[in-house]
Amino acid sequence: MSPAEFWSIGELAEHAGVTVKTVRFYSDRGLLPEAGRSSGGHRRYGPEALERLRLIRSLRTLDLPVPEVGRLLEQDEVLGDALEDAVARQLRELGSQLTALRWREAALRLLHDCPPQERADRLALIGGLSTPPDTTALARFWRRMLPPRMPAGLTASILDAAVPQPPADPTPGQVLAFARLHALSLGGCSGRGHGPNEKARTNRDHRPTVLYQGLEGAYALASAELSAGRAPHRGEALDGFVDAHAASWSTRDTPAFRTRLSALLTITDDPVIGRYWELAGELTGPGETTLGAAHTWLRTALDEQLTSEGPTAPESWMPLPPALVAATAEAGPAG
Known part of the structure; x- marks a missing residue:
């Protein structure tokens, strides 16, 4: 191109439909290369500058920051992955x-x-x-x-x-x-804890990792029951819930254990946790099942079973872990 075919900053601005200030802004930041300078030191631009300016304006319309636009313009394929x-x-x-x-x-x-x-x-x-x-x-x-x-x-x-x-x-x-x-x-919490009480949580005979690993499956089954609108009842979900607790105490699921477990869960009820799940339910709305709702479903299923069958005195069955017995001694049998 001959010098006569170059545009001044004002001419480029007119072709692009922008102000001279806009052209100068992008030029000063190196986004709009100059084709040269006039003998008087004025900026000169070739037609390719018009295409570049239009691309810059399109990118800025997306509200991309100027530094981001600059990085894109440095790519060989501006419209590619970058x-x-x-x-x-x-x-x-x-x-x-x-x-x-x-x-x-x-x-x-x-x-x-x-x-x-x-x-x-x-x-x-x-x-x-x-x-x-x-x-x-x-x-x-x-x-x-x-x-x-x-x-x-x-x-x-x-x-x-x-x-x-x-x-x-x-x-x-x-x-x-x-x-x-x-x-x-x-x-914070009220200090009574979630699940086993503080004595159980710190007792070396109790294995909380085993408990929580087992509860994961039980809660999933209870959540499915809740979603289906089924009332608490005996079944796979409750059995998994009791099994998780029994395994954490290195014992097995028996009627005596279920009686002790109901008592333990009663004395470890934490009003703060209860309020947490109440609010979580309000936040998630209908159709969503929280762990708290699943836990309540399982607790209710256990207590209803004990009520219908009658509590079993632990002394009539195999000895239970001393730590579990000690944890429930003050509460006595549930039901």
Whole structure:
């Protein structure tokens, strides 16, 4: 091209339908190469600059940051994998922003529609959340509750099941449930523990890893029963539940053990855990089964069996582990 065919910065801006300031901005950042300079030192651009400028504007329309645009323009194939990755990142970021906006809207509706006397308490609860909210506090709560030295894989599996994920498009009620769940998790437990009580959790005769590995299958079966709308009853789910507890005490499932187990579960009921599962149920909504609901189903099935058959005195059967007997001595037989 002859010098006469080069465009000035103003001419390029006119061809592209942008301002001179825009052309200068991208030129100064090295995104828009110059074809040369005039004898007076003014910038000159070739027709290829127009195509590059249009590409830059298209990428910026996607709200890609200028540094990201620069990295894309350095690729041999601008419209190849690099652009696909950049668009995917942008979609994830946009999704996070939209979720945050939906949570903010639901929180505002919660405050707008609640009775005036409740507004201060709800505002304090909401103020403790990030937007979008995260579940770090809930995971820490369960790490404190679970027995120490559990296998990492088993702990991760329990956390996945026990920590409900915040919905992407919550109702005001779900915002309130999560805010209360978050506050409860920060407050910690009542000290009575989940499952075996503190004495059982620290007793060397008790094997919590065996317990929680067995409970995983029992809870899955109970969840299926719940989803099908079946009332608590004897069957595979309850047998798996009792077997898990029996194996953790190195004993076997007998009528005497079921009596002791019912008593143990009664004295280790934790109101904080109960409230946690109540709020988790409000957060997940109908159609979703929590571990707490599965545990209650199994507890009810066990107690109804003992009620219908009558409790069995442990002394009539094989000796039970002393630690289990000691843990239930103050409660006596259940049923």
